[in-house]
Amino acid sequence: GPPGLETQWREIDNLNQQQLRAGDSWYLLDKRWYDQWKEYVHAGDQNSSSYPGKIDNTELYEDLESYHLKERLSENEDFVLVPAEAWHKLLSWYDMMDDQPPLERKVVDLPSTVKVEVYPVEIYLCLSSNMESTVSACFSRADKIHAIHQKIRQHLNVSETAESRLWMRSTDTSSERLRNLNMTVLDACLSSGMTVIMEIRNADGTWPTSRPQIMRNSADEDSYRGPPGVCGLTNLGNTCFMNSALQCLSNTPPLTEYFLRNSYLEELNFTNPLGMKGEIAEAYADVIKQMWSGRHYSVVPRVFKTKVGHFASQFLGYQQHDSQELLSFLLDGLHEDLNRVKKKEYIELRDADGRPDQEVAEEAWRNHLRRNDSVIVDTFHGLFKSTLVCPECNKVSVTFDPFCYLSVPLPVSKERVMEVFYVSLDPTAKPTQYRLIVPKAGRVIDLCTALSQATGVPPNQMAVADVFNHRFYRIYQADESLSCILDRDDIFLLLVSGCVDQEGEEVVMAIYMRERSHYRDYGSGSNSYSTSLFGHPLLISVPRAQCTREDLYQLLLKRLASTEEGQSASGSTDTNSQDATDGDQSAGVEPSGKEEEDEDEDEEEEEEAASCAQANKRLPGRRRYTERQKKALFTIQAVNSNGTTERGMGEADAQPYIAIDWDPDMKKKYYNENEAEKYIKHQSMDVPHQQITVQLQECIELFTTVETLEEENPWYCPTCKKHQLATKKLDLWSLPEVLIIHLKRFSYTKYSREKLDTIVEFPLRDLDFSGFLLKKTVNSTEPPCRYDLISVSNHYGGLRDGHCILGKHDILFKNMKKKLAKPKLLNGIVNAIGLSVTGHCNVYSPSIPVDQCRLPPVLPAPRQDPPAQRPSTRPLLQPAREPRLIPDPRWHGWSLFLCQHGDGLISVHFCYLFSHTADHLNQQKLEPPPLL
Numbered sequence: 001g002p003p004g005l006e007t008q009w010r011e012i013d014n015l016n017q018q019q020l021r022a023g024d025s026w027y028l029l030d031k032r033w034y035d036q037w038k039e040y041v042h043a044g045d046q047n048s049s050s051y052p053g054k055i056d057n058t059e060l061y062e063d064l065e066s067y068h069l070k071e072r073l074s075e076n077e078d079f080v081l082v083p084a085e086a087w088h089k090l091l092s093w094y095d096m097m098d099d100q101p102p103l104e105r106k107v108v109d110l111p112s113t114v115k116v117e118v119y120p121v122e123i124y125l126c127l128s129s130n131m132e133s134t135v136s137a138c139f140s141r142a143d144k145i146h147a148i149h150q151k152i153r154q155h156l157n158v159s160e161t162a163e164s165r166l167w168m169r170s171t172d173t174s175s176e177r178l179r180n181l182n183m184t185v186l187d188a189c190l191s192s193g194m195t196v197i198m199e200i201r202n203a204d205g206t207w208p209t210s211r212p213q214i215m216r217n218s219a220d221e222d223s224y225r226g227p228p229g230v231c232g233l234t235n236l237g238n239t240c241f242m243n244s245a246l247q248c249l250s251n252t253p254p255l256t257e258y259f260l261r262n263s264y265l266e267e268l269n270f271t272n273p274l275g276m277k278g279e280i281a282e283a284y285a286d287v288i289k290q291m292w293s294g295r296h297y298s299v300v301p302r303v304f305k306t307k308v309g310h311f312a313s314q315f316l317g318y319q320q321h322d323s324q325e326l327l328s329f330l331l332d333g334l335h336e337d338l339n340r341v342k343k344k345e346y347i348e349l350r351d352a353d354g355r356p357d358q359e360v361a362e363e364a365w366r367n368h369l370r371r372n373d374s375v376i377v378d379t380f381h382g383l384f385k386s387t388l389v390c391p392e393c394n395k396v397s398v399t400f401d402p403f404c405y406l407s408v409p410l411p412v413s414k415e416r417v418m419e420v421f422y423v424s425l426d427p428t429a430k431p432t433q434y435r436l437i438v439p440k441a442g443r444v445i446d447l448c449t450a451l452s453q454a455t456g457v458p459p460n461q462m463a464v465a466d467v468f469n470h471r472f473y474r475i476y477q478a479d480e481s482l483s484c485i486l487d488r489d490d491i492f493l494l495l496v497s498g499c500v501d502q503e504g505e506e507v508v509m510a511i512y513m514r515e516r517s518h519y520r521d522y523g524s525g526s527n528s529y530s531t532s533l534f535g536h537p538l539l540i541s542v543p544r545a546q547c548t549r550e551d552l553y554q555l556l557l558k559r560l561a562s563t564e565e566g567q568s569a570s571g572s573t574d575t576n577s578q579d580a581t582d583g584d585q586s587a588g589v590e591p592s593g594k595e596e597e598d599e600d601e602d603e604e605e606e607e608e609a610a611s612c613a614q615a616n617k618r619l620p621g622r623r624r625y626t627e628r629q630k631k632a633l634f635t636i637q638a639v640n641s642n643g644t645t646e647r648g649m650g651e652a653d654a655q656p657y658i659a660i661d662w663d664p665d666m667k668k669k670y671y672n673e674n675e676a677e678k679y680i681k682h683q684s685m686d687v688p689h690q691q692i693t694v695q696l697q698e699c700i701e702l703f704t705t706v707e708t709l710e711e712e713n714p715w716y717c718p719t720c721k722k723h724q725l726a727t728k729k730l731d732l733w734s735l736p737e738v739l740i741i742h743l744k745r746f747s748y749t750k751y752s753r754e755k756l757d758t759i760v761e762f763p764l765r766d767l768d769f770s771g772f773l774l775k776k777t778v779n780s781t782e783p784p785c786r787y788d789l790i791s792v793s794n795h796y797g798g799l800r801d802g803h804c805i806l807g808k809h810d811i812l813f814k815n816m817k818k819k820l821a822k823p824k825l826l827n828g829i830v831n832a833i834g835l836s837v838t839g840h841c842n843v844y845s846p847s848i849p850v851d852q853c854r855l856p857p858v859l860p861a862p863r864q865d866p867p868a869q870r871p872s873t874r875p876l877l878q879p880a881r882e883p884r885l886i887p888d889p890r891w892h893g894w895s896l897f898l899c900q901h902g903d904g905l906i907s908v909h910f911c912y913l914f915s916h917t918a919d920h921l922n923q924q925k926l927e928p929p930p931l932l
Helices: 005-016 031-043 084-094 145-155 240-250 253-260 279-291 302-311 323-337 357-371 375-380 444-455 549-560 603-611 613-617 664-670 696-703 811-819 823-833 918-923
Strands: 025-030 079-083 104-110 113-116 121-127 130-139 164-169 175-178 195-200 218-220 296-299 382-389 396-403 406-409 415-423 432-439 462-468 471-476 491-495 506-521 526-543 634-639 657-662 693-695 715-717 722-724 727-734 739-744 746-748 753-755 759-761 786-797 802-807 839-846 893-900 906-913
Touching: 005 031, 005 079, 005 084, 025 031, 025 084, 031 079, 079 084, 121 145, 130 145, 130 195, 145 164, 145 195, 240 253, 240 279, 240 302, 240 323, 240 786, 253 279, 253 375, 279 296, 279 302, 279 323, 302 323, 323 375, 323 786, 357 382, 357 396, 357 727, 406 696, 415 444, 432 444, 444 462, 444 491, 462 526, 471 506, 471 526, 491 526, 506 549, 506 664, 526 549, 549 634, 549 657, 657 664, 693 696, 696 739, 696 759
Parallel strands: 121 195, 406 739, 415 491, 506 657, 693 759
Antiparallel strands: 025 079, 025 104, 104 113, 121 130, 164 175, 164 195, 218 296, 382 396, 382 727, 415 432, 462 471, 462 491, 506 526, 634 657, 715 722, 739 839, 746 753, 786 802, 786 839, 893 906
């Protein structure tokens, strides 16, 4: 048998501490089961109802036929990873549910990291001679292309002597040659859903494909000549977060001009230990040059994606990420790759010690430039002032710190909207779904109180539970925090007859519904049975004096069946019953009144029927049944909290769990499962949730508000000689040429992760920071404090999935809006993009008079061959008749791109690009594409 609970925990915990080694096997384990197991072993009682039962990974599979892993599962939220030895121990102690296959995954050695590859790359393989017939195979990202080559030969019966070449195809119309068989799957940018085609040379030495369609790093058209910068980025799996960030930086004039003029070549730093040997800067420069060549309508940033994955393991593969996280990595990588400081000196930082702010700020900036000097610093870095005050000795510490972007918080609502199901005592009533408003920092009793106000039921007669897989995953106590309830949890508030906090007289029992199927075990030669849960679980309050099997049977009948006279609630079949009618189908129980002639029932069923005979006679107002009764509707069995392991009825437990076991035939006749699953929506569900709308300036004000440090991050006071929860205030001292504002929309706590859907309205022009700056501008050479918007990276969706787009509003978009056939739809898109609604990362440039603007040199002009001449600094724009402040006019507005994903989904991308003014584009008579 398994060892003691304390030994189990110690052995598994020790094994989980081991390091990842390439080639080792780790296993996925359902997080709920693992949590249940931890609760069980920590309880210290082997007879506890928290016994987890067999290992159950049902929720991790897409279905129970193919047993494919669900997409987009998250470690430590949906599953945990355990090493092979720990898995085999757990398997020997608890067994596996329904012969489920184990979810084994290998540890792979990837650039910059060693990790468990939860999602291998699934690729389709075929021959060029029969591309309709494909087979699928899974590969590690660390596998060589040679492994795919060999797999095709094996699966498609290709001779080892046949000369061949490989192509990879991501769409139906284009393919790319896989020339280097020693390249890894990761470096080749192969992702799940793509196809690798083997082409076999003809006997005459020719290849079947004379001129294959090739997808290079960009989508080319020989005749295409477009405005420089008007170029899309192809989605590589789920890389919209990366493309959105790249478009943001591409539309930043000083940075793009720097790369187009090749100025970066003179400043590449190949020896910086904090850099990436210049590879990120070179890969980024290549993308920018392609986008601004005017020869491509879209670019495939494969090489750039590969380089990013090499140096930042979190971006390996093709999963979704935060665009701000990628933007932060890219800015830092470009800075270190282009850092003009070849050897960083050690600088000892000094506190202000009462010195004037101007002096301390200038010293801090000089020190910063002694270690950090690049085009990124020139363009994006600013300075803020940090003030800490000790609450005990009032020591004031002032420092000035550089920043690359402002991460500003969103005002967080103190309320939370929760959707719950209310289950009353009335067996004829279906569960009702309510939408309730509760305090965000509230407790479970606050949820009960909110429902009480809607129903009139006293809150102390409600029990709150998380229902998962037909069982109670967790039954909450009244004083527990609501933060441990996730929005995706199915929360049920169940009414019990007595007070749930009442002790002594009544006990609240958890009731599960199970289908009990008998079968013959030919190995042992004996009869056996299996059980499976179904329906919604219940909670009932039972007097402790009435906890016998017979009393429980009668109470459960009342809970499951209607009290209408026309329906039989006896729970036994009756050959003379005339009570079955077409009345309400309460809780799914449907007495049919069909005659039962079960003369050959086994002994167990006879005993169960007899045990309930007396209980049936005591039912008030019901027909008394004769000895001709052969079978009860169900039997009763005490079980563990998972409903998988049976226990003795008399075993004492703080929370008893009872299973109602239905024979398949009885369930089919008397229980309507479809009817039982139905619920009613309360009118509160139809009331739209009012989103909070704030101005961007309010977020900046919140950024500069005094706050108290959290206990996890105290400040060491040099005067008190100990850590203190000091007050902290941030102020803006100086601003950069181009300002990036990051809205912190993603909130993480111990129990929850959420995306804040607060609507933020931000100005397109003249964002004024003069009221936030401590340092006042004294001359025109200093960076301005008024900014115009040049790009917005938007995130749509939730934490598990979503979509990032890049957008900006201007004249081209207005022209398109006039000419497109569906203006209402377009209006909806404008409002949805909100020019602010879901803004996640905004980029602002200084307001500049139009006659002071310069354009970066571009390679080919629209529909013209590139001139062979030196870059010109002559203004390409004539002064406007009425000069006005507009964003640096190296852009022209919106461009729309349609992106078809591998699963057939077509998404619309709005990309804001700059290269010429809208007037220039109008002169070129650029017609908007008829996309909508």
